[in-house]
Amino acid sequence: MRAIAMDDNELQDCYALLGTIHDPEIPVLSILDLGIVRNIELLHSLQDTGHIRVTITSTYTGCPAMDTIATLIRMELLKKGYKTIEIITAIAPAWTTDWMSEDGKEKLKRYGIAPPDKRFEIPTDGIACPQCGSSNTRLLSEFGSTACKSLLQCNDCAEPFDYFKCH
Amino acid sequence: MTNASLIDFTLYLADSTLILGQRNGDWCGHGPVLEQDIAITNVTLDLIGQSRSFYQYAAQLIGNGCTEDQLAYWRNEREFKNALLCERPNGDWAQTILRQTFFSFYQRELFTQLLHGADTTLSAIAEKSLKEVRYHCRWSSEWVCRLGDGTQESHERMLAAVENLWPYVGELFVAAPYETALQIDTATLKSNWMDAITAVFTEATLPPPSLTSTFMHTGGKNGQHTEALGYLLAELQYVQRSYPGCEW
Numbered sequence: 235m236r237a238i239a240m241d242d243n244e245l246q247d248c249y250a251l252l253g254t255i256h257d258p259e260i261p262v263l264s265i266l267d268l269g270i271v272r273n274i275e276l277l278h279s280l281q282d283t284g285h286i287r288v289t290i291t292s293t294y295t296g297c298p299a300m301d302t303i304a305t306l307i308r309m310e311l312l313k314k315g316y317k318t319i320e321i322i323t324a325i326a327p328a329w330t331t332d333w334m335s336e337d338g339k340e341k342l343k344r345y346g347i348a349p350p351d352k353r354f355e356i357p358t359d360g361i362a363c364p365q366c367g368s369s370n371t372r373l374l375s376e377f378g379s380t381a382c383k384s385l386l387q388c389n390d391c392a393e394p395f396d397y398f399k400c401h
Numbered sequence: 402m403t404n405a406s407l408i409d410f411t412l413y414l415a416d417s418t419l420i421l422g423q424r425n426g427d428w429c430g431h432g433p434v435l436e437q438d439i440a441i442t443n444v445t446l447d448l449i450g451q452s453r454s455f456y457q458y459a460a461q462l463i464g465n466g467c468t469e470d471q472l473a474y475w476r477n478e479r480e481f482k483n484a485l486l487c488e489r490p491n492g493d494w495a496q497t498i499l500r501q502t503f504f505s506f507y508q509r510e511l512f513t514q515l516l517h518g519a520d521t522t523l524s525a526i527a528e529k530s531l532k533e534v535r536y537h538c539r540w541s542s543e544w545v546c547r548l549g550d551g552t553q554e555s556h557e558r559m560l561a562a563v564e565n566l567w568p569y570v571g572e573l574f575v576a577a578p579y580e581t582a583l584q585i586d587t588a589t590l591k592s593n594w595m596d597a598i599t600a601v602f603t604e605a606t607l608p609p610p611s612l613t614s615t616f617m618h619t620g621g622k623n624g625q626h627t628e629a630l631g632y633l634l635a636e637l638q639y640v641q642r643s644y645p646g647c648e649w
Binding site: 292294295296297298325326327328329356374375376377378379381385401 | 522526
């Protein structure tokens with residue numbers, strides 16, 4: 235993501251605004267936490283003609299939330315007063331869970347989803363339970379409720395939970 | 402490389418992933434157990450996502466306001482270039498899983514080649530898709546081993562699936578004119594794919610496969626399909642053909 239120039243207040247406002255938009259399928263995460271906002275370009279400021287370009291990328295190619303997310307971004311920017319809004323979907327570089335913010339990972343855990351963990355590139359038994367913290371867990375299915383998650387169960391507290399896969 | 406070859410090759414990739422995705426989608430709500438129902442539909446979602454990326458690119462290359470929906474819903478059977486393997490009926494779980502294994506390993510090898518290809522958009526789509534494909538390879542080949550090296554019943558079903566599907570894998574490695582134009586190295590694809598599949602078959606206690614001992618069907622890449630595709634397209638395209646341009 236492009237570094238934000240500290241004196242560019244309007245651009246910072248835009249980032250803050252996009253930080254209020256949440257993933258429709260994992261509402262605890264903002265689209266900034268997920269790392270799918272790759273760039274915001276302020277082509278003409280609000281005082282001028284209000285022209286902005288946002289580049290996003292999908293997590294998985296078939297993520298059904300992408301169209302909704304693009305619409306949500308457009309709605310927020312329209313409300314803010316932008317007249318010309320371009321939303322570009324970039325394919326490269328390919329999205330990776332490395333782009334998820336540390337804050338995002340904490341939020342996931344509190345929400346009951348085990349965050350991506352580099353030690354478990356391939357989902358397997360032993361991923362820490364987000365409820366009780368135990369590593370005495372077992373993999374139920376490599377595929378879970380959305381493309382980005384696997385399903386596990388804790389052997390200690392018996393709670394089934396999702397694991398956000400490394401990608 | 403001519404633009405026409407690039408469009409045809411992109412459509413081949415788009416059609417193959419769409420048609421296999423449509424086939425797999427029939428399992429939604431009918432999987433053998435809930436977790437595997439979810440797994441196959443997740444794989445399907447990835448395939449449809451990949452096909453959208455390819456269709457969007459093909460539409461952009463074609464220009465004149467062409468859209469991904471037009472390419473998916475408004476072309477006829479003879480215009481579809483998907484590999485025959487992708488249109489073969491689901492059969493039982495063994496057949497569906499084996500078809501997925503054959504195709505996922507093929508995708509893995511082909512997309513790895515595309516990473517270093519001349520076309521940057523295809524490279525980008527390949528790079529993104531490979532992350533998904535590797536997952537599909539692991540999941541589907543584990544099932545081939547589970548069934549092949551399972552009970553007598555599951556072993557026999559896997560053998561029947563091999564007999565049904567094997568005559569359709571040869572086509573993957575016969576270069577269509579547009580593949581030749583794009584310098585796709587089908588010989589390397591074939592040998593890497595055979596090594597990977599032979600390893601899976603060995604673990605699954607299935608007899609080692611051979612690409613030379615069986616008659617191989619061809620034609621899909623150039624629009625000549627088996628009877629199965631027409632029925633599939635009728636269902637896939639019905640709504641758009643009946644209510645042109647409808648959206649929800």
